[in-house]
Amino acid sequence: MTAFLSVGPVRAETTLLLAPGAGAPMTSPWMERVSALLADAGLRVRRFDFGYMTARLQGSRRPPPKAEALIGEYTAAVEGALATMCGGRLLIGGKSLGGRVASLAAQPLFDAGRIAGLVSLGYPFHPPKRPEQLRTRHLRTLTCPTLIVQGERDPFGGPAEVAGYGLAPAISVHWATDGDHDLAPRKSSGATLEGNLADAVRAIVRFADRLG
Template structure:
């Protein structure tokens, strides 16, 4: 994995880490982290490795609040604006179809910005359907916002809830919780199969 590169955004510098595809790349997967963690989260590392092996470039995005050393996440509008600034930087460097993705809070950002950023698909790892114990505060409208194919990989015992499949949305349930650490082979297979169908023309 290469060293990080800072990218200017309207809300401070973001940091990106690039991983080049094995062979000729057909697309780029941009992945964002969760609210309290970074780009080294196990499920992000697994998804990135699966994408590289499947022939996609990968860009891991560290939001400006984390680059600046703050623990509390920035407001949604700031996260989205910073993300879209990174998207434009990546598009200029690698002019390929872009797949947005992320874990938890990062998945929400990917869904909210998919249309404005021109994503061809959205990969959601542990999408937080609602805060733990508060199912009435659901975020399903965000998950329903993309008009491109969506894959959600969710733990069976995730306290943040489980979304249902819907037209254009595949949901893969794996054993384990919000961390998605309990079934790494299952996660890798789900991401690989979905990306193959999305951008590589596989059955």
């Protein structure tokens, strides 16, 4: 059984299932902060860890497996979340690796009517400094409504690169001003992390509302 951490209204119109990035658990300060902001905006947020992270927290040194190997775990988490929801729509997503795995699982779940959309926070379009190693093939044909929240300075893929990837029409991108992979800007930019996170939450809420 998937262990969830949940915040936000129990009977919210939208539940967002989130998995963390490769190197941090669902209780990381970043995940806690974003989840709290989304909950304050009226969303129900449910977080979970992949098995390798659960083992790591218990002393294992297991590295994260390939994203494709985690699809089954994500799908099981979706079914667990659906079984305990009090109505409303389910969106799936995550931070970095979590968002990538969600994107790989999304299409069949959407086609089956299990989810209403996908939200990726800092999508790893390619490894840093290796732009030729793209992780975008499935994103060119995706029909599941998708929102990617990405920092303008994200080393995993910035605006100029993403513009040339030929992403599917179902995908929209919200760019965080001067943001890095955690959406944090440089002080010299005049933007703030607080502002970027607030803008990201508003973009997610608007995206969810458009799904009807």
